[in-house]
Amino acid sequence: MGKKWMIIMVLLFSLCSIRSIAAEPVKEVEKTVVLSYQELLGREYKMISPFGGNKITLGFDIRNRIYGYTGLNRFWGQAQLENGKLKVGEVFTTEHKGVQEQRILQVKYLTLLKDSDSIYFEGENLVLSTPFQEKLIFQRIK
Numbered sequence: 001m002g003k004k005w006m007i008i009m010v011l012l013f014s015l016c017s018i019r020s021i022a023a024e025p026v027k028e029v030e031k032t033v034v035l036s037y038q039e040l041l042g043r044e045y046k047m048i049s050p051f052g053g054n055k056i057t058l059g060f061d062i063r064n065r066i067y068g069y070t071g072l073n074r075f076w077g078q079a080q081l082e083n084g085k086l087k088v089g090e091v092f093t094t095e096h097k098g099v100q101e102q103r104i105l106q107v108k109y110l111t112l113l114k115d116s117d118s119i120y121f122e123g124e125n126l127v128l129s130t131p132f133q134e135k136l137i138f139q140r141i142k
Contacts, residue, residue: 032121033084037064040081045126045138056109058138070106072098086119086128112136
C-alpha cells in the first residue's frame, strides 16, 4: 500500500512540474529593422543558421559592398539597403574547386543571399530573409 501512495505522489509531483514549465511564457526576441547601410558599416558576421559550422561569413565595407566567405571561396558584390529592404547585386567569387558538397553549399548560400529582400536584427543576431520565408541568421564577430 505504501508503494502505491509513493508512486501516486511522484506522478502528481511530476505532473505539477510539467504544468508549471508549460505555463511559462515564451520570450519574444526584439526585431529591429536595419534602416541604412551605415548601421552595418565595418561589421562582420558568421552564419549560425541554416548552414552554421561552415565558416560562412558576411561583411559590409565602406563602398556599399558586401563580402565574405562561402565555406569554399571568398565573395564580394554590391548591396543597397534602405529602410529594412535589401537588394544584392551581382556577386563575384574566387575560384577554388573544392569538393562537390562545398560547391553545393556555396551555390545555396549565394542564391539565398541574392534572394534576400529584407534585413533586420533579432536581438543581437543579423537576419536576412527572402520572400519565400527563408532566413539567413548571423552572429557578429567584428
